[in-house]
Amino acid sequence: MYFVDRAVAVIKPKQAFADWLNAVPDNDMELSLDSLRADSTVILIPEFNEPEEGVAYIDEIFEQLFAMELSSWYDDPSLWPQDRSLKTFWEWFDVEIHSTLIDSVDADLNNAPLE
Template identity: 80%
Template sequence: MYFVDRSVAVVKPKEPFMAWLNAVPGNDMDLSLESLRADCTVILLPEFAEPEEAVSYIDEIYEQLFKMELASWYEDEALWPQDRSLKTFWEWFDVEIHSTVIDSVDDDIMNSPAGEL
C-alpha cells in the first residue's frame, strides 16, 4: 500500500438535487436521497494543509463539478436547472474532504478525460 499525494472530495447530492431529478419530465425513477448518496462521485484534489483550502479549491472548480453531476443523469442541458451558481451548488451538494488517500493496488493508475473537467 502507498500513500498518494492527493486529497479527495466526495460529492453527495442533497434534497434539492433529488427534487430536481425527480421533477425532470419523463423521469419515472422516483429516486430517494439515500439511494443517491449511496454511490457518490469522488474527486482527487491536490494535497492541502487545511480543509478550508480544499473547500476554496472546490469553489474554483464548482462549475465543472455541477455540470458533471447534472450530465451524469441527463446530457440534455435544456433539462438542467438555470441557476447553477456557487450558492446553488452548495445548496444541492455536500462535499466531504478527506486528506489521506492510500492506493492498495500495485498497478499503475490509468487516466482518461472526465468530460470537461
C-alpha cells in the same frame, strides 16, 4: 500500499438535487435521497494543509462538478436547472474533504480526461 499525493472530495447530493431529478419530465422513476447518496462521486483534489484549502478548490471547480453531476443523469443541458451558481451548488451538494489517500493496488493508474 502507497500514499498518493492528492486529497479526496466526496460529492453527495442533497434533497434539492433529488427534488430536481424527480421533477424532470423525462424521469420515470422516483429516486430517494438515500439511494442517490449511497454511491457518490469521489474526486481527487490537490493536497492541502488546511481543510479550508480543499473547500476553496471545490469553489474554483464547482461549475465543472455541477455539470458533471447533472450530466451523469441527463446529457441535455436544457433539462438542467437555470441557476447553477456557486450558492446553488452548495445548496444541492454536500462535499466531504479527506486529506489522506492510500492506493492499495500495486498497479499503475490509468488516466483519461472527461469528455
